[in-house]
Amino acid sequence: MSESHKIDSELLRFTTAGSVDDGKSTLIGRLLYDSKSIFQDQYEQIERVSERRGEEGVNLALLTDGLKSEREQGITIDVAYRYFATPKRKFIIADTPGHIQYTRNMVTGASSANVALVLIDARNGVVEQTKRHAIIASLLQIPHVVVCINKMDLVDYDENVYNKIQDDFEKFAAKLDVVDVHFIPISALIGDNVVHRSDKTPWYDGPTLMYYLENVHIASDHNFIDCRFPVQYVVRPYNDEYHDYRGYAGRIAGGVIKKGDEVMLLPSGFNSKIKTIQGPAGEQEQAFPPESVTILLEDDYDLSRGDMIVRPNNKPDVTQDVEVMLVWFDSDKPLQEKGKYAVMHTTQDVRCVIKEIRYKLDINTLHRLNEHDGIRMNDVARVVLRTTKPLFKDSYRNNRITGSLIIIDEGTNNTVGAGMII
C-alpha cells in the first residue's frame, strides 16, 4: 500500500521538452509506471493499440499523446498534463512537444513550471534542440533545470560520453540565465537512475531523477519579499447583514501580507491598513503566494479590478513604457511595428502600441539580430511597448506574475504573444 494519499504534500510542476525520438514520452511513461501511476485499464488500452499497430512491446508514448492526430502522426502537438504522486510530493507534468514549430506550446508548458527536464540522447550529445530548450527555460526563468542524458545503455554507460555532454552543455549554459542545473545519466527504456538507482553507472554518485524531483527545494520559488496584491474582483454582497462590505478578492502575487499592515493603493497612491484577510477557510492573520484571499481595508476607498495593493516603501514600477522579451505565437501575421494590440497584465486589461522592435533573438545561438525579415511565429524579440494606461510591473526576474504579460490580436481575440518584462 502506497502512502501517496498523505494530505500534507507539496505540489511540484515540471515541464519536459525533448526532440522527436529522444525518449521523452518513454521517460514519462517510466516515471508513471515505476511510481505505479499507470492504471490497469489504461495500460491494457495502450497494449491493445500498440499490438494493433504492430509495434514491438507496449508503446508508453501512447499514454501522453492523447489526440487523434497525435497518435496518427506519432508526435506530440499540444501540451498534455499528467499527474502522479509519491509519498513525498504531488507532481504535475506539462508534457510539451520539442519541435521548433511547436515552440509556443513549449513556452506555454514552461510558464508555470518549477523544474524543466531537458532530455539529451547520449549518442547525439548537445544538439540545436537542446540549446533551444535551455534557452526557453532561461527566458521563462524556470528555477531548476535537470539535464537527463538518456539512452546511456546505447553508449555502454560510458562515463566519458556523459562528461563530454555535461561539459558541452555547461559551456553553452554559461551564456544563459539558469542558476540551478543538474545532470543525471539515465536510460528511460530500461529504467536506469529514473526511479531506481542503476548498478551500471557506479561512477555516478548523484540522485536518481525521482529522488531529485521529490527533494528539490521549491518553497522559495515564489517572491515572498515584495508585497503585490492585484485586485481581481470586488465582492459586494448587497444584503442587510453585510451592508457596507467591500472585499477585494485576488491572489497574492508577491510578499507576505499581514493584518494591520500599512499599505498603499495603486494607482491612487492613497494609504490605508489591512483590516481583515478572509481566506477560503475563514479569517487568517497573513497571506502569501499563491493564496487566494479577500482583503478588507480600514478606509473606505473604492478600488476596482486592475488596481494593486502594495507597501508604501516597496512599490512596483508604475509606467506606460514597458520593455519585454516577446515570444510571438501568431501563425498568420508577423508582429507589426507601430501595430496596436490588447494587453493583459496581472488583472489589468489595456491596449498598447509596439513602439520599437529592438532586435530578434536567434534562439539557437543567442545572437541578437538587428537585421531580420520580421517577427514570425515562434520567434523571440526584444520589444518596447507603450500602454494606454500605466502598468504596475516588476521585472520578470523578480516576479513571474507581475513581470509577465500577454498580447492579444484585437481582430481575432487570439493570444498572439507572451512577454517577459525586463
Add this chain to the structure above:
Amino acid sequence: MNYNINHLKELESESIYVLREVAAQFENPVLMFSGGKDSILMVHLAYKAFFPAKVPFPLLHIDTGHNFPETIKFRDDLVEKIGANLIVGSVQEAIDKRMVTEEKGVNASRNGLQTAVLLESLEKGKYDAALGGARRDEEKARAKERFFSHRDEFGQWDPKNQRPELWNIFNGKHQMGEHFRVFPISNWTELDVWQYLAMEKVELPSLYYAHERDVFERDGVLLADCDYIEKKPGETVFRETVRCRTIGDMTCTGVWKSNASTTDDIIEEVATTRMTERGGRTDDKRSETSMEDRKRKGYF
C-alpha cells in the same frame, strides 16, 4: 518562517482564482452541474470564492431523465441550501419536441443527446461562459484542455488550435455568439477531490458510498438494474455491494464492487486502485477517441 501550503490548499487557491476570473471577465456565466462529486466540489469552491456574497452565476443541469433518483434529490437540496438559481435542460423534452432522436436497442444511451440539449440551453440563456468540473486526469482528450477553452459559434472545440495559456493570465475575449468552457479544477486528481471533500466535510450523495443494489454485468462493467436499460438475453440480475465512482446517466455509469462506506475508506480505495475512475463509463468505451469526438462537437 516557512511560507508553504500543501497541495490541496494550492489547488483550492488556483480554482478560486479561475472562478473569480470568470465572474470578472464574462457577462453571463453559468455553472454546469451534474450532481456528481466534481460539480459538488465546484459549487463548494464557488461558494468560498465569493463569500459572503452569493455565487454570481446560476447552475445548469442537463437532465437526461435517466438519473439515479438520489441525484435529483441531492441537487435540489443543495440548490436550496446555497440559494442558487437552477436551470434544467431536459433531454426528454428535446426528444418529445423531436429536436433529437432517441437511440434504440440494448446499448441505447441518452449520453450523446446531452450535447445538443446543452448547446441549446447555452444559446437560449445567452451564456458566454460555461463552468465545468472536468479534470485533466480523467481522460486523455481532457488532458489536453485549457482552463479557458474557446468554443466557436457552433460550440465546437478545435484541439489542434487552442489558445496558448501562460502563467495565470486567462484570455476570455470572444466574439458575440462564441463562448468559453472553463475548467477550474483541471489540475485536481480523483484522489485530490476526495481528500479535499473529506477535509472540508462536504456532504455527498449516498451513491458514492457502498450500498446494496440490484446489478447485472455487461462487457466487464457492472450496471445498476433499472427500467431505462434493456437487458440482453443471458444478462441476469444479482444483488451486490457496490458504489459509484462517477455519477452520470444510469445507462452508461458503471457501479463498482466496493465495501468503502466512509470517506476514509474511499480515500484508501482510490489511493490503491488499479483502475481509472472512468473505466466503468461505457460512453467512453464506444471507441478509442470517443471523448475527443464528443468534445469536438461540444460535449462537456
